[in-house]
Amino acid sequence: MNFKIRAASKEDCKDISRMIMELAVYEKMPDQVKISHEELQRDGFCQNPFFQCLVAEVPEEQKSKEGFTVVGYALYFYTYSTWKGPTVFLEDLYVMPEFRGKGIGKGLLSKVAEVAKKKQCVRLQLSVLDWNTPSRDFYAAKGAQDLTVTEGWHFIRFDGQNLDNLANEAPKD
Amino acid sequence: MDYKLRKAEPKDVSDILRLVKELAKYEEMEHQVTLTEKELLEDGFGDTPFYHCVIAETQGESSRDDPRVVGFAMYYFTYDPWVGKQLYLEEFYVMDECRGLGIGSEILRHLSDLAMKTRCTGMMFVVAENNEPSLQFYKRRGAEDLSQEEGWRLFRFDKDSLVKMATPAEE
Numbered sequence: 001m002n003f004k005i006r007a008a009s010k011e012d013c014k015d016i017s018r019m020i021m022e023l024a025v026y027e028k029m030p031d032q033v034k035i036s037h038e039e040l041q042r043d044g045f046c047q048n049p050f051f052q053c054l055v056a057e058v059p060e061e062q063k064s065k066e067g068f069t070v071v072g073y074a075l076y077f078y079t080y081s082t083w084k085g086p087t088v089f090l091e092d093l094y095v096m097p098e099f100r101g102k103g104i105g106k107g108l109l110s111k112v113a114e115v116a117k118k119k120q121c122v123r124l125q126l127s128v129l130d131w132n133t134p135s136r137d138f139y140a141a142k143g144a145q146d147l148t149v150t151e152g153w154h155f156i157r158f159d160g161q162n163l164d165n166l167a168n169e170a171p172k173d
Numbered sequence: 174m175d176y177k178l179r180k181a182e183p184k185d186v187s188d189i190l191r192l193v194k195e196l197a198k199y200e201e202m203e204h205q206v207t208l209t210e211k212e213l214l215e216d217g218f219g220d221t222p223f224y225h226c227v228i229a230e231t232q233g234e235s236s237r238d239d240p241r242v243v244g245f246a247m248y249y250f251t252y253d254p255w256v257g258k259q260l261y262l263e264e265f266y267v268m269d270e271c272r273g274l275g276i277g278s279e280i281l282r283h284l285s286d287l288a289m290k291t292r293c294t295g296m297m298f299v300v301a302e303n304n305e306p307s308l309q310f311y312k313r314r315g316a317e318d319l320s321q322e323e324g325w326r327l328f329r330f331d332k333d334s335l336v337k338m339a340t341p342a343e344e
Contacts, residue, residue, distance in 0.1 A: 020254045029323075033255045034294075043257060051252040077252055080224040082193040082264050083206045085216060092254055113330070113338035122332050130324035143334030147327045151202075152302040154320035155327060156311055159256075159295035 001062060001102045005111050008053035008073065010045045013037040015070035016053060023094040027129060051077045054111055056095065056104045064098060071099040074108040076115075081123060088116040090126040109142065127155060174231055174274055176243065178283055181226035186213045188242035189226060196266040200301060224249045224263065227283060229276050243271040246280050251297070260288040262298035281314070299327060 008016060017037035024030045043050045056072035063069045072095035079089045090112055095104045116124050126144075128135050136146070147153045181189065190210050197203045216223045229244035244267035251261040262284065267277045288296045300307050308318070319325045330338065 016254075024255060029255075035255065035257050039257055040254070043252065050250055050258055051254075075252070075254055078223060078249075079251065079261065080216065080247070080249055080263055081208075082189075082213075082247060083197065083202075083208060085208055085212055086223050089251065091252060110338050113335050116335055121335075124330040124335055124338075126328050127325045128328055130326055136326075136328075139328055139330075142330070142338055144328045144330045147329050148320055149326070153299045153327045154302050154308075154318050155297065155325045156300050156308075156316050157295050157297045157319055159317075161315075 001058065001099070003056050003058050003071070003099075003102070003104055003107070005054055005056050005104075005107050008044070008055045010041055012053070012055050012070060012073075013041045013044070015068065016040060016055065016073050016075070018068075019070075019073055019094050019096070020075075020092065022096065023092060026094075027132070051075055051091065052115070054108055056099075056108055058099070064096060068096070071096045072104045072108055074112050076112055078119070078121070079125070084122045086119060086121045087123040087125055088112060088119070088121045090124060093126070105138065174271065176229050176231045176271075176274075176276055178227055178229055178279060181217070181228045181245070183214055183218045185226070185228055185242060186210045186217070188228070189213060189245055189247070192242070192245050192266050192268070193264060195268065196264060199266075200304070227280060229267065229271075229280060231271070243268045244276050244280060246284060248284060250291070250293070253295070256294045258291065258293045260284065260291070260293045260296045262296060265298070277310070 014037045017040055021030060021033055024033045044053060052075070054074045055070050057070050060069060064071060073092065074090060075092040076088050076090045079087045081087050093105065093108055095108070113124060126139070128139065140146070187210055190208070190213055193208070194203060194206050197206045217226060224247050226245055226247045228242050230240045231243050232238070232240055245264065246262060247264040248260055248262050251259045253259050265280065285296060300311065312318070
């Protein structure tokens with residue numbers, strides 16, 4: 001199968017938004033998707049973008065059943081480790097089910113690693129759901145370590161009303 | 174003890190590195206800090222900063238004393254494709270001798286306020302599961318442990334794996 005990996009453009013946001021929803025369905029959390037392609041466009045293609053995106057594209061003759069030629073994406077941004085310096089965080093990596101097993105996922109991941117190297121990043125981090133064995137195996141095969149297992153790190157979040165409350169008061173310890 | 178919160182400046186990098194190492198020691202991973210003051214300076218105060226920093230500074234016992242940097246928080250903006258901008262809290266630390274005075278709470282309040290003002294829908298960070306005091310501090314204030322509640326695990330590729338992946342294989 002012919003495919004090419006390129007930087008996303010503003011015009012790709014509808015496709016990216018479609019695939020974000022497909023990935024959320026796979027992760028069993030589709031009701032958590034609250035933003036549309038318009039916000040993605042605003043946040044990813046402004047002067048100081050909040051994320052970067054790569055897309056995988058197939059030629060017209062190999063388009064999907066529904067007629068899509070953009071069949072995979074990788075969404076990432078730069079973070080910072082006070083121990084080691086600049087890092088890339090791979091937020092989303094997804095390939096449509098009918099295009100799997102053809103090296104597109106590996107291609108996207110390698111391209112992100114290449115970008116990381118060029119920007120002198122020393123690490124690539126991501127998060128995976130504990131039940132998502134295919135993904136955990138995919139990353140482990142490429143040399144990733146599960147830091148939640150080896151070092152006990154847990155992801156924590158404040159959002160919605162809790163963030164609001166925190167902003168409005170300084171509670172006593 | 175009087176203290177004030179302010180934005181970090183280039184002159185603060187040596188204090189920032191000192192506190193980074195103190196926090197790493199508390200997390201029992203001090204030997205993992207390889208960053209230098211020079212890198213902190215370039216990465217935080219260059220053309221494209223990778224991070225932002227807020228400092229807690231005390232005035233000292235008398236007006237003749239130099240102010241002391243006793244706490245800091247380092248953060249940057251990340252992106253959740255489901256809900257948009259997030260404020261990511263990378264480091265958050267108050268020196269042992271200055272705890273219990275509300276400095277940590279005030280830093281967290283300041284950051285939450287900043288998150289709301291910059292249109293972030295959440296504030297995220299990681300905590301080691303054996304760090305009970307920190308886990309309780311955050312849970313008391315309404316934080317969710319996503320690793321426990323949704324099963325998210327943090328993965329990392331280090332430099333060697335990164336280099337291997339970046340070099341295209343013969344397919």
